[in-house]
Amino acid sequence: PELEGEQLTYSDIEMDPVGHKVRRSGEVIPLGPTEFRLLKHFLEHPGWVFSRERLLDAVWGHDSDIESRTVDVHIRRLRKAINRGDRPDIIRTVRSAGYALDSGA
Template identity: 55%
Template sequence: MGASRPRVLIVEDEAAQREVLAYNLESEGFVVSRAATGDEALLLVAENPPDLILLDWMLPGVSGIEICRRLKMRTDTRAIPVIMLSANGEDVDKVRGLETGADDYMAKPYSVIELMARVRAQLRRTRPAAVGGRLEFDDILLDAETHRVTRADAPLKLGPTEFRLLSTFMERPGRVWSREQLLDRVWGRDVFVDSRTVDVHIGRLRKALCQNGGEDPVRTVRGAGYALG
């Protein structure tokens, strides 16, 4: 098993379109959540931040462009890629959407194949390991497609959980992850795991990373969690 599956939030008030998008995303291996309104979307983002948002421009109540503006103003959500979907293909609307902070823009009707490609393109930037990318940190190289890890060109043996932990760390070197955040990203919210389990697997990861020598690159931040570097 590779890196944890990327989570995509679909914000679309038309049920048929919402389900078509969800079907195609789930077929590609994404974990999908759905919202029919802007308010519902903001609640879902607060409860469980997704890795990417597909956001319809025209929504009942709070508009998609206002939702995008709010998300991009907040430090905890501004890094989440947002792809705006709009029935209006005018350049002025595309420019407005991008200036509001959207990372990409697609006019309806759109090609599902092209949309999936754009989703993967955004995730290669923010979650490269989840879409088969290669990650490097100092002398550590992780290839998510072949599920291989080397350090100083020497292969390392990692269990599937340790591989997902390392993928998470290497996507955001220096970021401090709490135990709860690691549980959510590596194990998933639907699996009950005691937070102490994180410490056990961090210990195994450290041992694996140092199996051929070298310093331990995983840093313990007292009272906060763990970080790489």
């Protein structure tokens, strides 16, 4: 990703990790803390495919007792927030592997 000071950007998504703000095509996207950390992880590793277990470790922490299917719930919430309107889905589901940030370009 491009690091512009404290900004993370990918495609038309901009994140200010310090100010805890996300924009897509200039529009502010409100995210909960877990969805924010999930998107931040994807923005730091665009194109990488992460299994549910790796996302649990990265976003929830190594000592987490959270079930792996919880990742699916938060991915769904993140998609709903960032894909409002006719925006393309940039979170790709990789069958039997996990999820990746991928604009399809």
